[in-house]
Amino acid sequence: MDQSLLSTVEHAFDFAQQQVRALTERDPNFYPLYTDQGRWRHEKPAWTHWCDGFLPGMMWIFHEETGDPQWRVSAEKYSGALEIRKDDREVHDLGFIFYHGTYKRWYEATLRAGSPDHSLKDVVIHAGRTLALRFHERAGCMRSFHGADSNFIDIMMNVGIIFYAALETGDSSLLQLAHRHCATTRRTLVRGDGSTSHEGIFDLETGEFLRQTTQQGFRGDSCWSRGLAWSLYGFGTCYGLTREPKYLETAELNAEYWLDHAPEDGVVPWDFDAPEDGPLSRAQVDTSASAIAAVGLLNLAELTASEERRKACRDCALKTIGSLAANYLGDSVDGWEGILRGGVYHIHKDLGVNESVMWGEFFFVEALQRALRILRNTV
Numbered sequence: 001m002d003q004s005l006l007s008t009v010e011h012a013f014d015f016a017q018q019q020v021r022a023l024t025e026r027d028p029n030f031y032p033l034y035t036d037q038g039r040w041r042h043e044k045p046a047w048t049h050w051c052d053g054f055l056p057g058m059m060w061i062f063h064e065e066t067g068d069p070q071w072r073v074s075a076e077k078y079s080g081a082l083e084i085r086k087d088d089r090e091v092h093d094l095g096f097i098f099y100h101g102t103y104k105r106w107y108e109a110t111l112r113a114g115s116p117d118h119s120l121k122d123v124v125i126h127a128g129r130t131l132a133l134r135f136h137e138r139a140g141c142m143r144s145f146h147g148a149d150s151n152f153i154d155i156m157m158n159v160g161i162i163f164y165a166a167l168e169t170g171d172s173s174l175l176q177l178a179h180r181h182c183a184t185t186r187r188t189l190v191r192g193d194g195s196t197s198h199e200g201i202f203d204l205e206t207g208e209f210l211r212q213t214t215q216q217g218f219r220g221d222s223c224w225s226r227g228l229a230w231s232l233y234g235f236g237t238c239y240g241l242t243r244e245p246k247y248l249e250t251a252e253l254n255a256e257y258w259l260d261h262a263p264e265d266g267v268v269p270w271d272f273d274a275p276e277d278g279p280l281s282r283a284q285v286d287t288s289a290s291a292i293a294a295v296g297l298l299n300l301a302e303l304t305a306s307e308e309r310r311k312a313c314r315d316c317a318l319k320t321i322g323s324l325a326a327n328y329l330g331d332s333v334d335g336w337e338g339i340l341r342g343g344v345y346h347i348h349k350d351l352g353v354n355e356s357v358m359w360g361e362f363f364f365v366e367a368l369q370r371a372l373r374i375l376r377n378t379v
């Protein structure tokens with residue numbers, strides 16, 4: 001066991017709990033999105049309203065790891081307030097909110113306690129059905145929040161909730177719809193070298209795929225780091241749910257690109273093709289992308305057949321988690337309210353650049369949880 005990595009990770013996990021506790025005491029019932037100069041409360045816009053599940057999601061993880069009943073009380077309160085979002089037709093992010101963050105974790109907590117509350121699972125299924133309403137028959141995919149003709153690679157992190165709903169209810173047309181979304185995304189947004197495009201645009205009359213483009217990446221033909229991380233984690237999750245071999249192949253291809261292009265410490269530039277200099281310089285990292293990819297790589301290490309790939313994924317993930325915990329914690333800056341510094345939300349709109357971002361906090365905490373279990377040999 002790597003004792004020094006374990007203490008670094010333990011310190012980060014304790015610090016994460018302190019920061020979340022401080023946030024909820026300072027600003028009860030507030031679901032922030034990103035910091036501005038290290039502060040969660042500010043007047044800058046949300047762009048889209050997709051992150052509310054991540055704060056309760058961290059509380060569920062803290063409860064899972066520590067058993068502290070107070071975390072469960074908070075997690076239930078912050079999750080329950082979001083139930084209304086199960087009918088939200090404005091966002092493509094219901095998987096983030098209900099599958100990764102809130103009700104699926106809540107349901108699993110009741111399962112572990114031996115008294116499954118199926119009404120919690122019903123909320124997840126309901127949200128999955130709502131998300132599926134975004135499907136466009138001719139394009140063969142769900143539309144992003146950005147437009148009827150637009151698909152985002154980010155949706156790969158959300159389509160899992162549709163598979164879950166379909167599998168739990170035996171709904172074969174829902175299952176088919178989710179498979180079609182994945183097939184279209186794989187065909188149009190994942191490139192031969194394993195890199196990804198952020199966004200695809202379709203002709204809705206004919207269903208023809210028109211072009212790759214981006215909202216948050218450097219260019220339409222670049223590889224936005226977080227998009228690649230969403231794809232790697234998302235296709236891996238879909239393989240775990242369905243055992244469709246193509247999804248495993250895709251996650252493996254994404255991982256190959258990641259492993260070939262990530263720097264030694266695992267903390268990636270905000271876009272793999274960003275220029276050396278200027279306002280969009282690759283010197284700006286995106287720690288949230290690294291945290292997401294770390295969990296995606298740990299998942300893949302459990303799914304992939306090749307021993308060599310398993311080791312490469314696990315080594316890169318643990319190295320990355322160690323670097324984030326050692327060099328990017330908020331405790332190195334006085335008064336910083338987030339857990340993880342160095343995230344990027346939307347560089348072109350100057351929203352949350354080099355800040356803490358709520359999904360970065362959540363996936364970092366998930367990565368810490370996974371690392372703790374590996375390093376303590378409790379998996």
Ligand code: GLY
Pocket residue numbers: 050154216226345
């Ligand atoms: N899903 C939105 C983002 O990654 O910023």
